[in-house]
Amino acid sequence: MGLQKSEIMLVAAALAIGLLSFVIPDWLAFTTTLAIASALVVLGVVMLMRAGLVSFGQGLYYCIGGYAVGMGGRFLGVTDALLLIGMGVVVTVALAMVLGLLLTRYREIFFAMLTLAFSMILYGILVKSHNLGSTDGFGVGDWTLLWFDPEGGKGSRTVLWLATGVGLAVALFLNRYFGSSMGLACEAIRENEVRVEYMGMSRRQILYINYVIAAAIGSVGGSLTSLAAGHVDPTMAYWTISGEFVFIALLGGTGHVAASFIAAMIFIMVRTYAVELFPNSWQMILGIVLLMIILFLPKGIWSLFTRKRRVAS
Amino acid sequence: MTEILRTEGLSRYFGAVVAAEDINVTITEGEIVGVIGSNGAGKTTFINMVTGYLPPSAGTIAFDGSPIKGLGPRKLMRKGLSRSFQIPQLFLELSVLDNLSMALSASESRHLEMMRPVRTPERIAAADEILTQMGITQYREEMVTAMPQGARKLLDIAIAMLANPRMLLLDEPTSGVSTEEKHTLMDTVMEVVKRRGLTVLFVEHDMEIVQKYVTRVLAFASGVVIKDGPVEEVLADAKVQELVTGKRRGKNIETQEGGA
Numbered sequence: 001m002g003l004q005k006s007e008i009m010l011v012a013a014a015l016a017i018g019l020l021s022f023v024i025p026d027w028l029a030f031t032t033t034l035a036i037a038s039a040l041v042v043l044g045v046v047m048l049m050r051a052g053l054v055s056f057g058q059g060l061y062y063c064i065g066g067y068a069v070g071m072g073g074r075f076l077g078v079t080d081a082l083l084l085i086g087m088g089v090v091v092t093v094a095l096a097m098v099l100g101l102l103l104t105r106y107r108e109i110f111f112a113m114l115t116l117a118f119s120m121i122l123y124g125i126l127v128k129s130h131n132l133g134s135t136d137g138f139g140v141g142d143w144t145l146l147w148f149d150p151e152g153g154k155g156s157r158t159v160l161w162l163a164t165g166v167g168l169a170v171a172l173f174l175n176r177y178f179g180s181s182m183g184l185a186c187e188a189i190r191e192n193e194v195r196v197e198y199m200g201m202s203r204r205q206i207l208y209i210n211y212v213i214a215a216a217i218g219s220v221g222g223s224l225t226s227l228a229a230g231h232v233d234p235t236m237a238y239w240t241i242s243g244e245f246v247f248i249a250l251l252g253g254t255g256h257v258a259a260s261f262i263a264a265m266i267f268i269m270v271r272t273y274a275v276e277l278f279p280n281s282w283q284m285i286l287g288i289v290l291l292m293i294i295l296f297l298p299k300g301i302w303s304l305f306t307r308k309r310r311v312a313s
Numbered sequence: 314m315t316e317i318l319r320t321e322g323l324s325r326y327f328g329a330v331v332a333a334e335d336i337n338v339t340i341t342e343g344e345i346v347g348v349i350g351s352n353g354a355g356k357t358t359f360i361n362m363v364t365g366y367l368p369p370s371a372g373t374i375a376f377d378g379s380p381i382k383g384l385g386p387r388k389l390m391r392k393g394l395s396r397s398f399q400i401p402q403l404f405l406e407l408s409v410l411d412n413l414s415m416a417l418s419a420s421e422s423r424h425l426e427m428m429r430p431v432r433t434p435e436r437i438a439a440a441d442e443i444l445t446q447m448g449i450t451q452y453r454e455e456m457v458t459a460m461p462q463g464a465r466k467l468l469d470i471a472i473a474m475l476a477n478p479r480m481l482l483l484d485e486p487t488s489g490v491s492t493e494e495k496h497t498l499m500d501t502v503m504e505v506v507k508r509r510g511l512t513v514l515f516v517e518h519d520m521e522i523v524q525k526y527v528t529r530v531l532a533f534a535s536g537v538v539i540k541d542g543p544v545e546e547v548l549a550d551a552k553v554q555e556l557v558t559g560k561r562r563g564k565n566i567e568t569q570e571g572g573a
C-alpha cells in the first residue's frame with residue numbers, strides 16, 4: 001500500500017503547485033518550472049544509477065529535447081508545445097536506440113566516458129552550426145498549448161502547469177516502474193550480473209530498455225526548459241550540465257521519485273543564492289554541499305525522510 | 314530410465330592449464346550424482362561448461378537429447394538446467410523476498426513487466442513456500458548482507474529451484490557451512506529435491522555427506538574423471554583414495570575460494 005500512498009502524495013504535490021502558481025511571483029514560477037524540467041533529466045540519471053551506471057552525458061538528450069522545440073518552431077512552423085515535446089522524444093528515442101546498442105556493453109567509467117563523449121560530439125556539432133546560432137544558440141518562437149495561448153503575460157504560468165502535468169505523469173510512471181519486475185531487474189544487474197543471467201534474464205535487453213526510457217524522459221526535460229527559457233544554446237549538451245544532473249541525482253538519491261524533484265529545487269535555489277552572495281566561489285559551495293552529502297547522506301536527502309520514519313515506527 | 318545429460322570429450326584448457334579433459338559422462342533422469350575431487354581438480358569448470366558459463370575448448374554436451382554447446386546460461390535455464398554456486402551469487406543489497414520475487418518473475422516470462430509491482434500476492438506466496446521449505450523464513454525482509462553463510466547457500470539453491478528446473482547442479486552446497494550444520498542443510502535441500510523429483514549433480518568435499526545422499530560418484534583429479542560408479546566402489550578405489558579422499562580428509566575443506 002506504500003505505492004498508493006506515494007501516488008496520492010505525488011498528485012497532491014502537483015495540485016499544490018497548480019494552486020500556488022496563482023499566488024507566487026514570476027521568478028518563483030520560473031524557477032519551479034526549471035526545477036521540474038531538470039528533475040526529469042535527473043530521473044533518467046537515477047534510472048541508470050539504479051542499474052549501477054553513471055551517465056555523464058545525459059545532457060545529450062536534454063539538448064536534443066531543447067533543440068527539437070526550437071527547431072520545430074523555427075524550421076517546421078510547429079507551435080503546439082506537446083507536439084514539439086513529442087518531436088524531441090521521437091528523435092531522442094531513435095538516437096538512444098542506436099547508441100544503446102553500444103552503451104549496454106559498457107560499465108562503470110567506460111560507460112560514463114562514452115556517454116560524455118557522445119554529448120560532447122553533439123556540443124561540437126552545434127557550436128559549428130552557424131545557422132543554429134553557434135555558441136549563442138537561438139530563441140524559441142511563440143508556442144501554444146492545445147487551446148491555450150500563453151501570451152498575454154501568463155506565459156510563465158502556462159509552462160509551469162505544463163511542466164507540472166508532464167512531471168506528474170512521469171513521476172507516477174517511474175514510481176510504478178521502480179517497483180516493477182523491470183525496475184527491480186535493473187537493481188539486480190547492479191548487484192550481480194551473473195545471477196541475472198542465471199535467472200534467465202537478458203542483461204543487455206533490460207539495460208537497453210532502461211537506457212532508452214531514461215533518454216526519452218531527459219528529452220522531455222530539455223523541451224520544457226527551452227519552452228520556459230525561450231532560448232536554446234549548445235551548453236545544454238556540455239559536460240558540466242550533465243555533471244549537474246549527476247550532482248542533483250546524488251543529492252536526492254535513488255530512494256524515491258519525489259527526491260529528484262526536491263533535490264532539483266534545492267540545487268537551483270542554492271546555486272541562485274550562492275552565485276549572488278559569492279559570485280567567485282559558488283562552485284566551491286556546491287562542492288562542499290556534495291562532499292557533505294556523500295559523507296553524511298550517502299543515499300541522498302531522501303534518507304532523511306526514511307530515517308525519520310524508521311525511528312518513528 | 315531416460316538420459317538427461319551427456320557430455321562427450323568435454324575439455325577446457327586455460328593456456329597450458331588443463332582444467333578439464335575428455336570428460337564423458339551420461340546422467341539419467343532422477344539420479345543424484347556426487348562429484349568429488351581435490352582443489353583445482355576441475356569440478357567447477359565442468360559445471361561452468363555444462364551450464365553455459367564457460368565455453369568448452371573441445372567436446373559436446375547434450376541436454377535432454379539435444380546439443381546445448383554454445384548456448385548461454387539464459388537459454389539453458391529455460392531448457393530446465395539450473396545451478397547454484399560455490400560462492401552464492403545473490404543480490405546482496407536487496408531483500409531476500411526481492412531476490413526470490415525477481416527469480417519468480419524471471420521464470421514466468423522473458424518480458425518483464427513495467428507497471429505491475431514485482432511483489433504480486435502469487436509470487437509472495439511462492440517465495441514464502443520455498444523459504445519455509447528451506448527453513449530461512451526469518452530472513453524474509455532482511456537484506457542478503459544480513460544473512461549468515463549457511464542461509465545464503467540455501468537462498469542461492471532456493472533461487473536455482475524457483476526456475477522449475479529438471480536438473481540442478483550444485484557447486485559445493487555445504488562449503489563455508491559449519492560441520493554440524495552441513496547435514497541439516499543437505500537434509501533440507503535433498504528433501505526439496507525429492508519432492509520436486511529433480512535430477513541432481515552436486516560437488517562435495519565431505520565424504521560422509523557424499524555417502525549419505527548419493528548413489529553414484531564422479532571422481533575428478535587434474536581435470537580428468539578417474540572413476541565413475543556406485544559410491545562404495547568409487548570410494549574404495551585405490552586411485553581415488555590416493556588422489557582424492559586419502560590425503561585431504563579434514564584438510565582444506567573450509568578454505569574454498571574462487572570458481573564462478
Ligand SMILES: Nc1ncnc2c1ncn2[C@@H]1O[C@H](COP(=O)(O)OP(=O)(O)OP(=O)(O)O)[C@@H](O)[C@H]1O
Binds near residue numbers: 331351355569571
Ligand atoms: N578462469 C580461469 N582462468 C585460469 N585458470 C582457471 C580458471 N578457472 C579455473 N582455472 C584452473 O582450472 C583448474 C580447475 O579449476 P576448478 O575451479 O574447476 O577446480 P575445482 O575442482 O572446482 O576446485 P575447488 O575444489 O577449489 O573448487 C584449476 O587449476 C584452476 O586454477
Ligand SMILES: [Mg+2]
Binds near residue numbers: 357358
Ligand atoms: Mg570449485
